[in-house]
Each structure stands twice: as C-alpha cells, then as structure tokens.
Amino acid sequence: MYANDMYKVAVIGCNSFTGGYVVDELLAAGEYQVLGIDREEKGRLFLPYVQNDLRRFRFAQMDVNKDMADLLALLQSEQPDYVMNLAALSEVAPSWEHPEQWMQTNVVALTILVDGLRHLPVLKKFVQISTPEVYGSVAGRVQEDAALKPSTPYAVSKAAFDLLLLAFVKQYAFPAVLMRAANVYGAHQQLFKIVPRTIIYEKLGRKLPLHGGGKATRAFIHGRDVARAYVAALTLGKVGEAYHVAPETTVTIRELVQRICDLVGEDISAVVEDTPARPGHDAVYSLDASKAKRDLRWQPEVTLSAGLAEVIAWVDTNWAEIREESLEYVHRA
Template sequence: MTISGRTAAPLTPISPTEAGNGLRRRFFEDYGIWNEAPVLIGTTKFEPRADVKNIMITGGAGFIACWLVRHLTLTYPHAYNIISFDKLDYCSSLNNTRILNDRRNFTFYQGDVTNPSEVVDCLERHNIDTVIHFAAQSHVDLSFGNSYGFTHTNVYGTHVLLESAKKVGIRRFIHVSTDEVYGEVKDGDDDLLESSILAPTNPYAASKAAAEMLVHSYQKSFKLPAIIVRSNNVYGPHQYPEKIIPKFTCLLARHKPVVLHGDGSPTRRYLYAGDAADAFDTILHRGQPGQIYNVGSHDEVSNLALCKKLLAVMDIPHQSPDEFGRWVKYTHDRPFNDHRYAVDATKLKGLGWEQKTGLEEGLRVTVEWYRLFGERWWGDITKVLSPFPVVAGMEVLSDSEPVSDHPQVGDGGRKGKGAKQGNGEREADGLGCRE
C-alpha cells in the first residue's frame, strides 16, 4: 500500500443537497473533495512491457478499477497511457480519478460496454492494445430482483467487448471475474484451485461464469490472448457504500446501528484494495495468456465478527450484550446466501504477488478514509445505507424491511423477501461497481 504525497485538509460539513449537486460538477473542476484526499495506489512496479502502450480499463471510475487506474497512471507515467472507460452509474464517481486530470498519460472516456459503437470508437481512437475489463454489475443483493440487468451488462457487455477486441486486434485482454463463480465452499473443505468446477448459486455469479465462457470461446476460436482473474472480496477507500464494510462504517459514524442479514454467520475473505491493485499489476506484467489466476486473501471473517472489528476500530463500546445490541441489529437474509468462499492463490504467488495489508491495518485505514470523506464523496448516501436498497435507473431507493434485535434464522429470506425490484428495472451499465 502506498499513500503518495498528499495530506487531507480539514473538512467542513455540507448539506445533502450540496453534496448531491457536487455529482453534477463538470469533470475538470479545479477543486473539490477529491483534492483533499490522499492519493492511494499499490506498491508494485515492474519493467514495462514492450508490447503494451495504451491500456483501456473498463469501469475505471468504479472501486477496484480506480485503484488500478491511479496505480498504473502514476507508477508508469512514461510507459503507459491509461484510458478509463466508464458509463458513470450510481456506484462510480469521477472523484475516484479526478486527481489524474492533469496527467498526460490519463484519459477518461464516458461510454457503455453494452454499446458496440462506443467501445469500438474508444479502442480505435486511442489505439488500444490492452484491455482490463472490470465493468460489471456486482451487488449480489440487487441481482435477485433485477437479474436481466446483470445478464445484459455482465454477459452481453463482455460479449461486445470481446467482439470489439477481436475486430481491432487487441494484444492482451484481462477479464476480471469473481470467486463466486465457484459457488459455496463448506467449512473444512480445501481452498479451490483455478481448475475447480464452476457452480454459481446466484444470478450475479452465474452471469460472471457465463462471461468467462465467452472469454474462453474467443480465446479458442479467435486466438484472443486472454487472461481470467477470480478475486475474493476487496475492500478499502473509494468503495461505494452499498457493500458491508463502507456501509457499516458510515452507519456507525452517523451513530446508527448496523443491520446484518440473517444471523451474520456467513464468512468472507477480504483483500485490501492496494493488494488487489498489486495483483492486477502483477498479472498485467507477468501473467500468461490462456491462464486463470485466483486472487485470494488469508483474512477470513464472519459478518458478525466483522461488526465487532469495526466497532473496535471505531472505539465504540461493545463488550456487553447490551452494548453490542445497541449497535448491531438483524433482518431477513438474502433469498440464498453462500456460507463462504475460499480460493487458493498459490499460482498468483508464483508470479511474485503477496498480500501485504492485513485486515486489522486495512480496516483502520478504510475507517479513517470514510470518516473524513465517505459522506461527501458520492453525495447524499442516506438511502443506500438501508439493509436492502433498491436501484431504479440512476436512483437509489431505501427499503422498509423489518429489523430485529435478534438473529434471523430459517428460510424466511430464501422465499424471495429480499428479491425486490422497485418501480423500475435498474438500467444496464458499463461500470465498475465491483466488490
């Protein structure tokens, strides 16, 4: 993890209206909250590849992708031109890359991966030789209520990108997938290798598995030099607060309780975003076409235990049952919630990558960033902080699900209570709303 050369200035509160208006500011603004934040990138640096010059990163204004956009732009200023391609949906922000606006090797292109003319125009206009494809709909909860949108963006959008890459002769295509394509891993089972079968259990994971099949087919049929990357959960600064760590941090900072789905027992492995940026930098420079690489963390924690860690980092008393009950509530679970995922990253480690930031340190940095910037980075985030927010087009709507003081068990959530759709289907996008 590297925090390069900037110090956060003191912040002054602004109203939700002012924050919302901030989303509509022009791209090349001279000052804003983005100018107060530290510039966060990874730690790796390799000898630049001679066959790579112009890199298109889809979903570049989203979470994980923006870390790689900043990292590659600032680490290889004379070697690579970085083109950030993003539609700018609700979960992405130009604040994530505004600090690069004056860099000669950075360009932003507003476009949708499901629009062939925009994709081809970007590829041809910038003479792209390398594509790193992050753009996706990724919030699993939403996929239960609007699965068509996930298929359109994640499958059709990937198909458009592959066909366009074939047309212009891309030399390197890195497809970003997820560990969820493997499906649920039971307690005590071995970590899964890249050769393990795919058995997705939710619409989001199924759409990512389908996208992988398209990548594989273009690799075989058209000799597209492709690499597939399957990562576990990534967290850190710049993540839209629909995901558990930033959402719970923002709620606790507002002195409001967090709400767990079900009983809080599912576990996840968490990787700090700086380590994820290092992984993709490593794969770009040392990964081999035709290969699949798992990106795995050694930090596995249940949702319930994660709450306790966040309370500790934020110095909130929670040792007694009454104290803990003040800050942690419960609601019904997803229609289906995998108990855990577990992947083996030995193959990637063989390329020289390693996890450098443990969960305790990563949470400390992340909590501090959200305390300073989280409430102003995306505008008013009140509605997204509800347990099951609904997205209709570009608007996030809060839910009105019942909340309890006690863990929710049984199959109440599995009967579809969480599969809400709202008044309008979420629009398909070409974004980086990645976990």
C-alpha cells in the same frame, strides 16, 4: 498528452471501486498511458486516482449497453496494447429482481466487446474481472480449476461470460486472462458496502442489519492489493488462465464488524441487529491464491487491521460530504 514510448491500457469500468484503484496503480507505475472508460463521472470522494498526475490519463464517458459501437470505434482508433474490463452489474441480491439486465450487461454486451476486440492487431492481453461467486458454496481451499456452480443470476452471468472467453481463447487464440478476487474493500468504496456502511451506521447511531447473523465467511482484501495483482496480470498473466486474488485468512461478517467496533471503541451490540439470510448468498469463500503469487509475483501487503483503520480515517475526514450521500444501493440497468 500521451507519450509515444509507453504501453497503452484501456480500463473499461475505470470509475468502479476497484477500477479507481487500478487506474491509480497504472498511473503511479509511470510506464502506462491510460484510457479510462466508464458510463459515469465521479469526484474525488470515490476515485483515488484523481489525486494522481493525470497527464497520462484520458477519460471517455461511454456505456457498454448504449454506446458499444462508439466504444469499439474508440478502441480501434486508440489501438491499446492491453484492455482490462471491470464493467459489470455486480450486486447479488438485486440480480434476482432483474436477471435479464445482468445477462444483458455481463454476457451480451461483453460478448460484443470481445468479438470486436479480437480484431485488434496490437492487443497483447485482455484481463477480465470475474468473481469467486461463480463457484457457489464450496468447502475448503478453492483453486482456480474448481467446478463452476453459480447460485445467483449475478454469478450465472459472470460464469457464462468466463466460459465464453475460454471458448474464444481456444477458437481464436484470444489473449484473455480471468481474475477472481475476494471481497474488496478500502477507502473510496460505495457507501452501501459492509465496511463503510458499518462505520457510517456507528457514527449515525443506527443499527446495522446483519443478514443471517453475520455467519457467512469471507476473505477481505484491500483495493490496492487487488489493483497490483490486476496490473501484474496485464504482463505476467498466462492466456487462458484464471487467478485468485485473496489473503490467507477469512473472517465471518460478524467478526469483521466486531473488528470495526473495536477500532472505533463501540460495543457490537449497540451497532448491529440480526436479520434473516438473503437468498442465494453462499456461505463459504476460501480462495487459494498461490498461483497468482507464483505467476504474477504478487503478495498482499495491506493487513485487515490497517485497511479498516484507513477506511475509518477516510470516513472521518470526509464526514461532512459522506453524511449527505445515499447509503443505499441505487440500481441502474
């Protein structure tokens, strides 16, 4: 049952990896009623928030492509103060195989969503979870005003909706804020992602393919740190602005895998094999997060070493269940 004196937040994509951390952060704050919306239900293995007090949480199973009329009717009925959208098709490589599906979900469906949301009289903020992939391959420290040069269908779809939102801000004073986070990791992540996949492959004695030899540079940030920034953006984010959520340091994928190998006491040569680079994967990501630190009063708190150790412990604790799960990405339109 919702309390009447709390702000109401609708989290679309609440059962995505980062969405689970966002809901957990909102519930832990103690001042929000949370309406979680997602196309699928998940269990405790992949959702940190299910261990929280759920009396201020309500879940609605809806798909942005199939149930948009019902979703908008629900939001009209609930009248949330804030809406955060994490719903998206988010994998890069498969977007080359079905680009029209990425455009449908990430552009067309979400355009219908915000065109409906702009008529909600109580809406204070719409926080859209974008991606740094919209910048393409860039050198140096990237700030939020960098040119958008997407190089994959996924990145193009995200950039297109970002631009649509900024047009809505200008035309309708729509209260949108854009968030672009570095590579998010942590316990409860999809098992095909690089951090849990490396740990699992090591435990299974399998060789992990390192695309391009693992030379790509990325910044990895823990899901809890990302969730804190996203929640701060609800109240502190400035309309029409984009914010980076990233640590100060970057690592190559090979260096990341080496850190995991060091933590589990395994030689990297026993864990990886080099494979060709995948098409359209950008070589460099280095995000300047100073604006988020200033405007959102945010700082990352979880070190990479501590975060990796946490994921290792999560895999070890849930190994009986994890080893029965698929380790591959399964595409759903």
